[in-house]
Amino acid sequence: MTSKRILSGLGLLLGAGLAAGQAVALEGDAQRGEEAAGTCVACHQADGSGMNVPGGESWPRLAGLDADYMAKQLHDIKEGSREAPTMMPFVNMLDDQQIADVSAYYSQLPATQGDGGDVDEAVLARGEQLALRGDWDEYIVSCKSCHGPGNQGVGSTFPGIAGQHAGYIENQLHAWQEGRRANDPQNLMGAIAQRMSDEDITAVAAWLATQPATDE
16 A cells, blocks of 8 residues: 555544544533523523513523524524524524533423413414414415424424424514525425414414423
């Protein structure tokens, strides 16, 4: 084997080793994450339950969400591909390792129940239809088609939305609808949200908030 090939092989091994080292370094540590999450408590609460603010900015429940999903959203906000002005100052305080740690911390907290606000049974019935069966007359795909059984999430791609605060779901659907949020490579949420009326958004958000966040 020539010296060039030897050096090339060593370079590949070194590169692989560095990549593996980075992967290990960015594995989230929940204990470290608890300390780093001090910047999150004011809005997302100490237990990760968030806050529902009807007519205002609601802060999502983070407890029990998938760690990789949360980490991706934080990176998207930091890089500007997800618009979140109130989050940006806090996310900018976290380095990549802290993002992984905070995400790991919140993911292992017990999921709390969302607040659906005060809506009547007809609104909830429409929300249930949209969440579980969709509305093919309007080409609206059901939430569970992507977010899984019980709308409790599928891995790191589709977050659990059952038991999430209605105000937050509503705000995000409007953001998808208006193009203020576009960090979905396939634009699935944008396409669906654009077919929904304001009443549909309110209904599905309220119904999802009443559902259990986990099967436990």
